[in-house]
Amino acid sequence: MLASVTMVITYFLFQTPEYPRDCHEVLNQCSSTNAKSGVYLIKPDQYPEPFQTYCDHNTTSGGWTVIQRRVDGSIGFNRTWDEYKNGIGFLGSEFLIGNEKLSHLINQKRYQLRIELENYAGQSYNLTYDNFRIADEWGNYSITSLGVVEGITDLPITWCSSNKDNYDNTCERTCENPNDCVIPDPADPERCLCPENHMILGNSCIPQEQCGCYVQGEGLVLAEGESYINSDCSLRITCNSNVLTSESYSCSADATCEERNDVRRCYCNEWFEGDGLTCTRSGPIDCSDLYAANRRNNGKYTIYPAESSGFEVYCEMSSGGWTILQRRTGSSVNFYRNWNEYKNGFGIPTGDHWIGNDKIYSLTKQPNINYQLIEKTNTEGSTYHSRYSSFRISNEGDKYRLSLSDYNGNAGNNAMGANSGIDLVRTIKTMMDRVPSTAQKNIEVAGGIQMIVIRALPATATHSATA
Template sequence: MHKPSFQLTNIHIYFNLHIGSSYFVFQQPEYPRDCKEVLNACSSTHNTSGVYLIKPDGYSEPFEAYCENDLENGGWTVLQRRLMESINFNRTWKDFRNGFGFPRSEVWLGNEKVAFLTNQKQYQLRLEFQNAAGQSYYVTYDNFRISHEWGQYALSSLGSYRGTPNSNIEWCPTNEIFTNEACERTCEDPETCVSSTSLAKPERCACVSEYMIHEGNCIPQNQCGCFVADKEGVLGNGESFINSDCTRRSNCSNNQVTLEENYQCSDDATCDERNGIRRCYCNDGYEGDGVECTREMIPKDCKDLLTDDTRDGVYTVYPDNWPTAFRFTARWKERRRMDGD
């Protein structure tokens, strides 16, 4: 499910036993299986909202959940409460699996708990939102269920939708998020942000992070035609990427990657990264593209240095059978005048 396309300051997510559902109970469980059973239990806390221990069928141990009994007919189990205050919701997979926060304030109950809860009966899901202007909205679905961890907690059922009349809630398209980030990228040109002229709103649905635009759709970058696993990114048309040990070069052309499996440095070259570019570089005294390197000409005397473009200055020569190089000042202009040039 995607985030609504307006700035939210308050989010509450509940679920409840769907009206009309029935089930047979042959043995009273030690703990209530959800907040509806908490509400129906004979207790002095009847109809009181608060934190209770519940234990869904098959779950290993009871856990605390906030039961909201002041909403409609009560019996709502709070899955998420987010007030944009103290709890960071930018979390890892493990955190969302196990849950975090505090039942009486900001909380995420946890994917594993929600999976066990929603797979024991038919439940109604209710999402409540409040925007920065203080306007409140809600939507409900009458058959909410997610898969267990082996299914990556994917949404397996929602059922029929119902919401606040004239709420004008808009949902972001697949793989897009509501954000104020200004930079969207395309598979074809991953290094360039989409023109700022198309980013008129400061906050909007956008294709960001690990997603890129391809033919108008927002897709994971690893589905782009020039995605390179070695780079963990996408190449632009005409770009190349060489892996860490310079044994393979990937080339992008027409949004397709071709591999040079036989890419290999010359014996007279070194695999290195210089100025942000990794490739084969010829060693000192050699020149070439790194795959092929030839020895540079080493001047033995002035004749080796003399060309039509040679200018007066200080030069170094390496005479044969001489233990070291030496430097000298050459005046080619005077020599040409004496020779009649």
């Protein structure tokens, strides 16, 4: 139980040539003090110098050397080895005298150990052991003797075993499940726990190195079925039936060895999916895919529609990720071509070009994706556009038959829509034939399609204008 305690500490000095070795000798040397409790200097045998300690001369016949006091929680006792060795806290409040001082103190003669306790209900208990002794630091300050206990025999406390400590509720783990904390009982605010770097195995508390699936050099224990990957992803260690097994591990050429969310393994690179050992390309399937991945610069990109080995296109990102199927701005590229040339494409993506019917088919045949198409026409210096919210073409066997619907624009004559159901090559040539002479077809843009672009519609399509 934590209590508010006010203490008045009295300090006493000695004028004798030798310091008392403990508080019992203080009592014998200082009868003139009327056996007042307080802080005194003592010097146990073989201890290099005298030190202060608190002597209790009020309990029973007095002469008790107080080695620990906990009353109000003002001092934390979850400390390191060296702190317990040298002592913690303040003699005027909560403190521990220190294991090194204690080992010198109680190994010079026979001592009793008196323990006074108060529970959360305010009930007090005490018990006394008649032969208390601990080892030195070489023996880890372990208790070597307690002797016979005197006092209350039905004391309502549970002693922690020598390999456990008593802490406030904290995280305790098991060898079988090292990643999760054992859930404490809310009704038991303090309990015996395995110390740091120890784990529960059955009813025992053991150093984590003794767990069956402890990874040497890494300071971790694997759960059943869990794996550890080394720093360069060349080795995988797995816990199987409480035994570690090792196997070679190698990332795919399309993967990277890195740590994500505290898990190191092979991760497939962007636009690939898989387990890191095997990665399959998953995109980008078009310019809208790239735009969704925060690519914002207009320019040439490589896309990978389904069942395609990839090809270059020009992406117009400034207006939202449009894939350009055709650009015709001058006379540098002849657009009056044969079937195979329209099939395979001509020109270059950064200049005047036709992307190619096979490529357009690979784009528009992808399931669950609906493309909208815009044709931009320049006539005598004026720009017009026709937008179709649904656009597809069939394969070569069906002569790349054009499918368009839902026209919207300012071109007025719905030119391409009128050719829906006709093959795409004939449609383009028909629109080129609006220009009267072959020479004019190759020289002038007026009257023909200047640009054709497509973009995948989002799940809920909105027909926003593009430049």
